[in-house]
Amino acid sequence: MLTQTTTRVLGPEDLDAALAVLHQDPVANAFVTSRVHVAGLDPWRLGGEMWGWYQRGHLTSLCYAGANLVPICAVPEAVRAFAERARRAGRRCSSIVGPAESTRLLWSLLEPYWGPAREVRACQPLMTTDQPSEVPPDPLVRRVRRDEVETLMPACVAMFTEEVGISPLAGDGGLLYQARVAELVNAGRSFARIDDGKVVFKAEIGAATPEACQIQGVWVAPEFRGQGLAAPGMAAVLAYALRDIAPVASLYVNDFNTAARATYRRVGFQETGTFTSVLF
Template sequence: MSQTVPDRRSALSEVRALEPADKAELCALLDRDPAVNVFVRHRVDTTGLHEGLLGGRIWGYHEDGVLVSACHAGANVVPVEATPAAIDAFAERLLIDDHRAASVVGPREQVDPLWRLLAPHWGPARSPRPVQPFLELNGPTATSPDLRLRRVMIDEFELLYPACVAMFREEVGVDPEAGGALNYRARVSQLIASGWSFAIIEDDRVLFKAEVGAATAQACQIQGVWVHPDLRGTGLSAGALAAMVDQVRLLIAPIVTLYVNERNVPARALYERVGFTQTATFASYLL
């Protein structure tokens, strides 16, 4: 292990799994950038750092007893404010635990060095996405909203579900129903029940849909933007997304974020048209 992960830690550094008693200190760390760290802060808020609810752990890296970095280690590995020494320590911890994740994702300057340490053991990545502009919108949208856009009702689950599956296959490159549809159906249902699923539905057909995947009092993250194939290129998505942003900022959180693949030129043009601006760069390695 020492040959794979160089040790740049001081004698007074420590890595340990964070517990409910650590929540206030971790939240202070996450709130250094509430937009970039919205996913992990959402996980902390909804689980209280109870390991059984997390479905994994959040590792903390301490120096002289002070929490300086963290790493969400569940289905998604997400570093938080990770210093070079913390990245070494997190990689070592993940490898010792023989952790298995579906992705490594987060700010590029933290994810890339972490992935370099993990790749010899976890790689190759099924889908490397090394440059993903991270976008924010915290004010009025730049285009007129499509007033047909609304929250999805729970009795519309069966209408919405095929669009969610189609989006997942297109974006992630795998079938969310592989091995059984129960878990993915539960996730889609949960988002609808939370009021986080938005769509334009006409004549029992989903024209546009997207969800809020994570949210805190300060920020939220949009995911799963999808337009019916027959309507792509018609301009529908700009008004629909603008309407969603307006509603989300009113109902859920004032800062709306998302990240997008660098090579997805149409999507990047859409987000710019609606009013999003790039504030950081993410990287994702899908396993």
């Protein structure tokens, strides 16, 4: 057992201890927990390293270092240790994302070395619910079929570009992004209303664990906005999520997106925390 305050890369033998930390906040940690449930702590399967911070011999904080850098249950001393490890390794991630307090501290320590960021979204309310919506669900929102991936892709690309500010087709021509879209469709976690071969509304359940799931990629085609489709569409996705996936559904949204926040509140989501994202 480690007897001092220190950090190290975790391995398969640390799985139970890491899950104990992740389960301290199953909603906020759903993204990383879902990956660990599938891949364990083997870096190749996990798509990155899991760093652990020990205090008095006990694992108390984590940091996932993959395509995203994600502090988990990280107290300030742990954040400083993770920042030093990340600084030495050099930036390999496309974003830093996580609970606001630890993520902001992590970025403040890394910014002199990794900055400037392309964008910092300092306040992203985390919203959750464990109850079906009182808004009647749109009966036309359904699971996307496997043979509809090509129909869905333009909507996914448009949503990603609108939300992140860059196209997911850059770099490898979108091969990795298309694989992820297909993965969610194949898992039954992609939902859409498709009218006459066109996606009108869509959303996915990205992260999923036995305790919580995270809704992402909510999008209404521009020509159909303002027609009241978002709330019934979200109510339908929420019904699927709570019935088939997990007892709690969550999402996080930019604070400046007042229309989306109002829609989510109408559907029944409540703000329970705050995330921060740093985009490169």
